[in-house]
Amino acid sequence: MKKHQMLIAGKWVDPAGGEWFESLNPFTGAAWALVPRGGKEDVDLAVAAAKAAYEGPWRKLTASARGDLLRKFAELVAAEADKLAEIETTDNGKLIAEMRGQLKYVPQWFHYFGGLADKVEGRVIPIDKPGVFNFTREEPLGVVVAITPWNSPLLLATWKLAPALAAGNTVVWKPSEFSSVSAFAFAQLFERAGFPPGVVNVITGYGNEVGEPLITHRDVAKVAFTGGDRTGEHVYQLAAKGIKRITLELGGKSANIVFDDADIDEAVKGVVSGIFAATGQTCIAGSRALIHRSIHDKFVEKLLALAKTARMGNPLDANTQVGPITTQPQYQKVLDYIRIANEEGAVCRLGGGPASRPECGSGWFIEPTIFTGVKPQMRIAQEEVFGPVLSIIPFDDEEEAIRVANGTVYGLAAGVWTTSIRRALMMAERLEAGTVWVNTYRAVSYMSPFGGYKRSGIGRESGIDAIREYLQTKSVWIDIAGSAPNPFVMR
């Protein structure tokens, strides 16, 4: 079993406390790597390294040179994509087909933000006062902390690292304790691309032991976090104490809304892809299907027929369609929600428990599960399960669909299935969600802003909006009149 090290100031180092923990393969349940258990001492070293790099070599590079490095990095990732995908699948159990797809996308973000690095411009403000010249500079923040989850480890880290580095910040990255191994291989590529030491540091460990001292460290300017909303709330509170800037991406309870004028077969595929494609372990899971009552029964029959065909098994097999749950606590959480849904009176139409198929080995598998008869206020319709569990809620008209779709504390995404342009545009306007897909689902791009309304988060990742999350504006005033104004009066 490989004993990994952390990257601090360009050196691969053991944790100060001299402890490691096991990373488990969710398909076999067996330990396959040893991950350093970082602590406060490592945090102090990593932040000091990031600060020194920010004030030293990184700041001295031109924006174009930063962009070149990001693009070089993109090429190295592209060359290593299959290897990185295999590490991710072994560590977090997500399908190899999905992880290969994600790793093919990752370079796009580094190319895009590499291209954006030298297009960050200030403005000249035509100030309405005589004798002054005013302009703005867009400046980096300093040391950025990236805290990432286990479901899409490298893609979600990329969404933070690419814009943060393009804007001229340095980074300390803490991956999830459940899926740290790909971070080590990824970080080596920053070295190979020629990033100065300390620009990207990786320290691993638990949220309370590494995450908290990172967030509260006085030399950290910003925290970029993806994870659960309860943890996100805590992270927000800690960051608030130091008046740190923050972006939070906190998951959701997204509605996939199917109207009676939709292409039903396409909508069935869309609902399946929304909830079962990533074993439901995605922030944008379409975990509530809102189905127009007139097509409800027909839709459910077709949905059950398609969901039943899902091939479960080894996530490293390219033909597998539903893999294991990534972590044992998450496995337990999903089973708890299935029990809660049954107790609440929802009707289980498919699955409803652990999968004991031979192809599932000893992994943490749960059968694709579908509940009908779900009422909007049930916990199964309000709370994020983060597993292959779909709640189906019937509706009678547009107003009811909007009310139910918007009737949770979350607002990350929504899907609308309709052939009416009027309905599509009206729904896009009235849904309280950071992303609305019409007649498609689970599409993302480096070009398009992504983030949550309401409790799903703060700030945007991807697209031009994302780089602004890592910049601050300075206003510069220059006297061009040459005569001192009255010092006792505000100019």
Ligand code: TXE
């Ligand atoms: O996430 P956590 P968990 C949701 C999903 C899931 C639930 C719990 O519903 O069931 O969250 O998953 C770090 N200070 N999502 O427990 O705790 C932690 O080490 C600083 C949705 O795995 O949010 C990891 O690096 N950091 C989500 C990261 O936070 C702390 C994706 C995420 O872990 C910390 C994952 C602390 N006190 C889960 N405690 C999405 N938005 O897609 C933990 N961390």
